[in-house]
Amino acid sequence: MGPPERSRTRDFTLGVEEEYQIVDPHTFGLTQRAEPVLSSADVSGGGAHPELNLSQVEISTVVCNTLEEVRAELVQSRKELRVAAEAVGVQIAAAGTHPFSHWLDQTVTPTDRYLAMERDYAQLVREHIVFGFHVHVGIEDSEAALQTMERTAVWLPPLIALAANSPFWLGRDTGFASYRTDMCDRWPTGGLPEGFGSRAEYERLVGSLVATGSIKDEAEIYWDVRPSARWDTLEFRVTDVCSSIDEAVMVTGLIRASAQICHAQVLSGAPPNLPRLELARAAKWRAARFGLSDTLIDLQEATAGPAAQVIEDHLARLRPYLEANGDWDEVADLVRATLRGGTGADRQRRSFRRTGRLEGVVEAVIRETLSE
Amino acid sequence: MQQTFTVGVEEEYQIIDPGTRSLMQRAEAILSRAESSPVNVEAELQLSQIEIGTPVCDDLTQVRAELVRSRRAVSTAAAEEGMWIGAAGSHPLADPADGTITPKERYLGMAEDYGQLAKEQIVFGYHVHVGIDDREAAVQTMNRVRGWLSPMLALGGSSPFWMGRDTGYSSYRTDVWGRWPMAGSPEVFGSRSEYEEVIELLVTTEAIAEETRIYWDVRPSSRFNTLEYRVTDVCMTVDEAVMLAGLARALTRRCYEQAIRDEAIPVVRPELLQAAKWRAARYGLDATLVDVNERRSRPALQVIDDWLNFLRPSLEDNGDWAETSVLVHQAIERGTGAARQREAFGRGRRLEDVVDLIVAETGAG
Numbered sequence: 001m002g003p004p005e006r007s008r009t010r011d012f013t014l015g016v017e018e019e020y021q022i023v024d025p026h027t028f029g030l031t032q033r034a035e036p037v038l039s040s041a042d043v044s045g046g047g048a049h050p051e052l053n054l055s056q057v058e059i060s061t062v063v064c065n066t067l068e069e070v071r072a073e074l075v076q077s078r079k080e081l082r083v084a085a086e087a088v089g090v091q092i093a094a095a096g097t098h099p100f101s102h103w104l105d106q107t108v109t110p111t112d113r114y115l116a117m118e119r120d121y122a123q124l125v126r127e128h129i130v131f132g133f134h135v136h137v138g139i140e141d142s143e144a145a146l147q148t149m150e151r152t153a154v155w156l157p158p159l160i161a162l163a164a165n166s167p168f169w170l171g172r173d174t175g176f177a178s179y180r181t182d183m184c185d186r187w188p189t190g191g192l193p194e195g196f197g198s199r200a201e202y203e204r205l206v207g208s209l210v211a212t213g214s215i216k217d218e219a220e221i222y223w224d225v226r227p228s229a230r231w232d233t234l235e236f237r238v239t240d241v242c243s244s245i246d247e248a249v250m251v252t253g254l255i256r257a258s259a260q261i262c263h264a265q266v267l268s269g270a271p272p273n274l275p276r277l278e279l280a281r282a283a284k285w286r287a288a289r290f291g292l293s294d295t296l297i298d299l300q301e302a303t304a305g306p307a308a309q310v311i312e313d314h315l316a317r318l319r320p321y322l323e324a325n326g327d328w329d330e331v332a333d334l335v336r337a338t339l340r341g342g343t344g345a346d347r348q349r350r351s352f353r354r355t356g357r358l359e360g361v362v363e364a365v366i367r368e369t370l371s372e
Numbered sequence: 373m374q375q376t377f378t379v380g381v382e383e384e385y386q387i388i389d390p391g392t393r394s395l396m397q398r399a400e401a402i403l404s405r406a407e408s409s410p411v412n413v414e415a416e417l418q419l420s421q422i423e424i425g426t427p428v429c430d431d432l433t434q435v436r437a438e439l440v441r442s443r444r445a446v447s448t449a450a451a452e453e454g455m456w457i458g459a460a461g462s463h464p465l466a467d468p469a470d471g472t473i474t475p476k477e478r479y480l481g482m483a484e485d486y487g488q489l490a491k492e493q494i495v496f497g498y499h500v501h502v503g504i505d506d507r508e509a510a511v512q513t514m515n516r517v518r519g520w521l522s523p524m525l526a527l528g529g530s531s532p533f534w535m536g537r538d539t540g541y542s543s544y545r546t547d548v549w550g551r552w553p554m555a556g557s558p559e560v561f562g563s564r565s566e567y568e569e570v571i572e573l574l575v576t577t578e579a580i581a582e583e584t585r586i587y588w589d590v591r592p593s594s595r596f597n598t599l600e601y602r603v604t605d606v607c608m609t610v611d612e613a614v615m616l617a618g619l620a621r622a623l624t625r626r627c628y629e630q631a632i633r634d635e636a637i638p639v640v641r642p643e644l645l646q647a648a649k650w651r652a653a654r655y656g657l658d659a660t661l662v663d664v665n666e667r668r669s670r671p672a673l674q675v676i677d678d679w680l681n682f683l684r685p686s687l688e689d690n691g692d693w694a695e696t697s698v699l700v701h702q703a704i705e706r707g708t709g710a711a712r713q714r715e716a717f718g719r720g721r722r723l724e725d726v727v728d729l730i731v732a733e734t735g736a737g
Contacts, residue, residue: 104537122540122654124547172469175487182489182551188650194642205641212662212669214647276570277559282579285553289487297577304577 011263012256012325013138014070015233017060018077018241018248019051019131020092020369022085028362030055030101030129033090034109041084045073048081052114053129054107057081057092063138067253067327074245075372082370094369095344096131096166096180096240099358103127103170116216124187130180133163133241135252136233137259143199145227145234147266148259150195152225153280154273154299155258156238157287158314161307162335163239163251164291165344168358177291177345180240181284184222189215192280193223195272202227224284234259243344243368250334257321257331264321275299291343308339344368377625377690378503379435379617380598382425383606384416384496385446385734386463388456393727394465395420395494396455397472405449411442413449417479417493419472422446422457428503432692435617439610440737447735458730460709461496461531461545461605464723468492468535481581489552495531495545498606500617501598502624508564510592510599512631515560517623519640519664521589521603522652523679524623526672527700528604528616529656530709533726538717542656542710545605546649549587554580557645558588560637567592589649599624603649608709608733611699618687618696625686640664656708673704709733 024031032054041048046060059081061073078092085092106129108118118125139145164177176182184190189209196202209215218229224238236255242248265272275283283297290296296310297303300317315322315335322328342350351364389396397419406413412425424446426438447457468491473483483490504510529542541547549555554574561567574580583594589603601620607613648662651669655661657676660669680687680700687693706712716729 123534123537123544169488170469172488179488186547186551188647189643191646205643208641208644208667209647211667212644212647212651213660214644214651214662276573278554278570279573279577279579282553282574282577286579289485295578297579302573302577304579 010138010140010232012260014064014252014256015046015061015136015231016064016070016074016248016252017058017134018074018094019056019058019133020081020094020241021098021131022055022057023091023093023362023366025089025091028359030098030106031090032107033088036088037081037084037090040087041081043077043080043084045077048077048084050109050111052109052117052125054109055101055129056131067249067330070252071245071249074248078245078369091366092369093362093365094131094241094243095348095365096164096178097169098129099168099348099361100171101129103129128183130166130183131241132180132184132237133239133248133251135236135255136228136231137236137256138231138233139259139263140232142227142232144263144266145232146196146199146202148262149193149225149227149234150274151262151265151272152236152258153192154275155262155314156192156224157283157296157299158311159236159239159251159254159258160284161287161291161296162254162311162338162343163242163247164288165240165242165348167345167348168352168361171358173349173352176289177293177343178240178288181238181288187222189220190222191224192277192284193225195274240344243347243365245372246334247338247344250331250338253322253325253327253331254318254335256325257318257327260321261318273300275302291345292339293346311335311339375504375625375628376430377621378428378430379432379621380426380428380501380596381435381439381613381617382423382499383439383442383459383613384421384423384498385606386458386460386496386730387420387422387450388458388463388727388731390454390456393724395463395470398453398455399474401453402446402449402455405452406445409445409449411445413446415474415476415479417474417482417490419474420494421496432614432618432695436610436614439613443610443734444737456731457734458727459496459606459608459734460713460730461529461543462534462548463494464533464713464726465536466494466534468494485581486552492548495548496606497545497549497602498528498604498613498616500601500620501593501596502601502621503596503598504624504628505597507592507597509628509631510597511561511564511567513599513624513628514558514590514592515637516627516630517590517599518557518560519638519645520623520679521557521601522648522661523676524601524616524619525603525649526652526656526661527619527676527703527708528607528612529653530605530608530713532710532713533717533723536723538714541654542658542708543605543653546653552587554585555587556589557642557649558590605709608712608730610737612703612709615696615699615703618690618692618699619683621690622683622686622692622696625690626683629686638665656710657704658711676700676704
């Protein structure tokens with residue numbers, strides 16, 4: 001690849017959404033208090049919003065141009081949401097799953113949209129108590145956005161591994177670093193995006209899915225990367241919500257650079273180097289299963305190697321874009337800190353070993369969520 | 373070469389405690405009892421599961437006889453140990469926290485590799501092998517059958533309950549299975565050698581330990597010259613199992629002939645294929661099914677009827693038309709296994725009654 005090309009001003013802006021757990025500070029279990037939290041919340045930026053379950057709440061940032069702005073937004077939103085939560089006697093926690101609260105005890109948010117989802121998806125919705133992190137990357141040209149999407153698959157597994165933050169489920173260690181990834185892949189419109197010859201082909205598919213009653217509208221497409229139905233953005237939905245703001249910033253920086261490199265390949269007309277889908281799925285699954293603690297599959301080379309090596313190679317490929325964005329020092333430092341210190345999943349397991357209690361895990365996650 | 377489209381099937385059964393109606397982790401007891409019988413019985417991933425396999429059969433009459441014989445032998449062996457056998461895609465009371473992995477190297481390795489997935493894998497499938505001697509033709513046939521699996525899934529749904537609750541699904545097993553990294557619809561392969569290259573790639577990247585860990589809805593068997601269908605739940609009745617064997621056999625023949633004539637592979641968006649499969653698993657025959665070729669939804673019974681018409685020449689060539697078509701109509705009339713389980717639950721609101729129904733139908737021969 002040559003040096004990054006100058007993009008149009010609106011391209012590669014950032015908007016981030018985080019989904020949080022609402023936790024009872026005494027039992028450390030999930031509590032169905034989204035409504036009081038939201039009514040007492042005065043969250044600036046993009047505000048706070050309900051999510052699928054009453055034990056969840058989502059914040060979004062305004063459109064940002066730099067990682068510094070993203071960081072400031074996340075610090076502010078988490079702080080403001082904490083104030084609202086404490087005002088009604090609860091806490092917020094950022095992790096991909098809750099370690100022990102059972103899906104049986106959760107309540108779907110009673111809006112028309114979510115109740116319809118519960119009716120249509122049934123058990124899938126009931127079990128879907130997971131918390132994600134979504135990064136919107138601005139790409140104005142909708143045709144280029146789709147071609148960019150198709151090329152992102154090879155860049156996703158390292159993101160999943162670095163952000164892995166959901167090892168526990170229903171009171172047990174799942175063996176996974178990101179069990180949420182597994183839960184999300186069950187959705188009929190979840191998983192890796194496929195390629196499209198053109199925007200028109202994408203629109204035909206959406207038309208077919210709607211016409212066959214498979215989805216109500218475009219918003220029910222939940223691919224790991226999707227063209228936003230509302231904005232001129234490509235939305236990355238592949239990672240767990242990170243406990244620390246540092247990790248959230250790291251993932252955001254990596255996602256933007258990945259989108260840029262794929263976009264540049266599209267503009268240059270380079271033929272896409274698309275992996276076999278079976279291997280892409282395996283690479284994603286391996287990242288979710290083992291995080292950074294084993295080997296990862298490098299989809300660019302179609303090889304397997306120690307996680308740290310695969311991540312370093314990944315970082316090196318993104319480096320020109322990270323440098324052009326002014327993000328290299330920060331993102332490279334954060335990635336290496338994660339390689340040294342482990343993922344959120346590793347820290348959750350350490351908390352469990354240290355305290356011997358899953359409540360202790362939640363307590364540590366709350367602490368990380370609220371520290372800047 | 374004259375293809376005969378032989379059939380061999382495998383069924384996975386539940387081992388049930390007659391007192392509590394719950395699953396029991398007692399496969400070894402049944403295995404050692406069944407050793408002396410002439411039926412092929414094997415361990416499965418969990419100790420609450422046991423699998424039978426029929427010999428290679430030339431026709432549906434033989435498939436039926438083998439299934440009756442196998443179910444009887446396993447039920448007898450279980451009864452001698454004070455247990456019951458049940459055939460259904462899920463057990464209504466199963467709890468993943470209670471499962472025990474079969475302590476054999478192969479299964480312990482899977483538990484080690486797959487973590488929570490292996491623990492939750494308390495589901496019971498039905499595999500139909502259809503003989504195709506030519507290994508290239510098997511892959512080219514697979515390319516063409518993948519768009520036709522959702523009617524089969526809709527007819528065979530028998531796993532509505534999970535962890536003590538109605539999931540809303542006809543085949544919730546499909547959802548549990550769908551989470552495995554090598555499960556789901558196969559992709560299209562240009563040739564057998566491309567298929568083999570992909571397998572090789574998956575093995576060298578340690579994505580899979582060996583070829584047998586490919587669990588697609590349909591796959592070329594790694595052991596036999598067959599195309600293996602793995603998409604459906606195990607059926608409660610022998611009639612249903614024979615019906616699905618007849619349909620899989622006809623679908624194979626139809627698509628094999630298309631492949632031999634080098635007819636174009638239908639282009640179907642994978643997202644639509646996935647949606648069609650999900651719909652069949654969710655609603656069975658109770659709502660619409662997605663017709664992927666027509667890109668629209670139609671009432672399930674119409675889709676099934678059209679599918680049967682599409683398969684009719686092959687069913688006739690196989691000598692299976694009379695039996696299979698009668699069985700399909702019977703299945704529509706009686707409702708799927710999932711529908712019958714819900715009826716049983718509806719009568720007394722007791723999941724134990726559902727287990728009793730499963731056990732009764734399994735043994736009815």
